[in-house]
Amino acid sequence: MHPWVGAGPEDRRHILAELGLKSIDDLFASIPAGVCVDGLDLPPARDEDWIRHTLGDMASSNVAMDSIPCFLGAGVYRHVQPSIVDAVLSRAEFFTSYTPYQPEISQGTLQVIFEFQTLISRLTGLDVANASLYDGATALVEAVLFSHRVLRGRRDLVVIAETIHPMYRRVLDTYTEAAGIEVVIVPPGIDGRLDPNSVREMAGDRACCVAVQSPNFLGIVEDLPQLAVAAHDGGAIAVEVVTEAVSLGLLAGGGSFGFDVVCGEAQSFGVAPGFGGPHLGFFACAPKNLRQMPGRLVGETVDEDGTRAFCLTLSTREQHIRRAKATSNICTNQGLMALAATVWLEAMGGSGLRELASSCFVRTEELKRRITDVGDPWRIAYPQSPTFNEFLLVGPGNGKELVERLASEGVLAGVPTTDWGGSWPDGVLVAVTERNPVTDLDALMGAMERLS
């Protein structure tokens, strides 16, 4: 048989004869008839060109995000994409590489991971960052399990802010339920922010972990210094999760305020907002707990000639070495996405990231001001609370209705909160980035006024 051309009819006959079977069905006889599909109702096969045209026509009936003014966010954000990101990403040396099991031979990959760790460490304000995780939701899960391990499994309670992205909380539930960890949810105060005293009360001295998101699901910046103190008062690990990583260009990461773990989603750094990912999780912690950290660490060293080189400094707790006793089941990493984030951040530079974040903030403030000026029936749900580049808009109808009506006016106004419940008004999360020129703001304001 050819090594990469599939088995033909002759090959199949040969294999079946060798196995002493008459047909493919005999080979799969052990599968119960009840779970087998009896034929699929498919149209006849078509050629490639026909498929390309037909599917292309079908796809063009979608409204593409970049084709009309778009304010979608809620965990996935549109940002500028310098060409260099895709150019580096598509190099075969990176594009086809899987996780390095014989790591030191892949110096380029290790250097990228080392730079990624360094960048995340500086943005989060914590000294140790791992070589990436799958996405923000699983990063939160890893932070909770990490806290449980650090406190040696003696505390089975975790305190989670209701203003952490509802999808993250759902992913967390699938793990905590199986691990016997109890989750309590702290709702925000009337200003959409967490009250450190409620957090302190909920955690008592039983919680292994207090997890908060900032900017939170409603776009509001939390009082991180007070929340870190509230978590630590009862001996819990303080975890910050970030869903809009660009906010770290303007707001200091939780590490600067005493948080023990800062983790989250780095899609904003050069990863396109695609359906279902791939996204990119990050995880940073203090050195004292690094052996409970999931994943691996790349370090800088010198080779036998004294030349700068990179090595896998910490991987001994991973699945391929520890098997059932591994620190987590994150064994590979999102290497290519970590590369995208690294190239994107390095193309931006420190001052570039700050400028980018500032422009998101300034445009968001401008839009909020214009909405406030228009007033009834539109209002900003939490007008006094500080936001970064997203806020909750309330108007004449529930969030879902508003989004549909504004879309028919030619604007993708944001993500409705309608289906997610929560102790906040039913409205629309509006995200503004540097990709929204003033004409987008004009378009949204115009559409809103027509709906009033």
Next chain:
Amino acid sequence: MTIPDDLKYARSHEWIKAEGDSVVVGISHYAQDQLGEVVYVELPEVGAVFNVGDELGTLESVKAVSEFLAPVAGEVLEVNTRLEDEPNLVNDDSYGDGWLVKISGSTESEELLDAAGYEEFLEQESA
């Protein structure tokens, strides 16, 4: 390969020495040699209670992590805090300064081997 006569040994390669009402536990010279350079030692908390064969902690070398087990049942009375900064003591002085934990309990156990028995056990293992 040194196997001191005054110690007892578990088949999982820990050594045990009686000290009054308690026992000191470490890993054998053979075990540290198999592990290679130890870079991190995770010790149990003082006051924790273990049964025979429970995992007391872990020893991390450059390329692997191994558990060390409780050779006798008891409560942890003391741990070797020097290992936090000097994990290499496990390699350099496995029967002395490289000790791991002190547990309440006695070395009286039929499961434990004397030096001659442990040497024989190692020969069988490598055979």
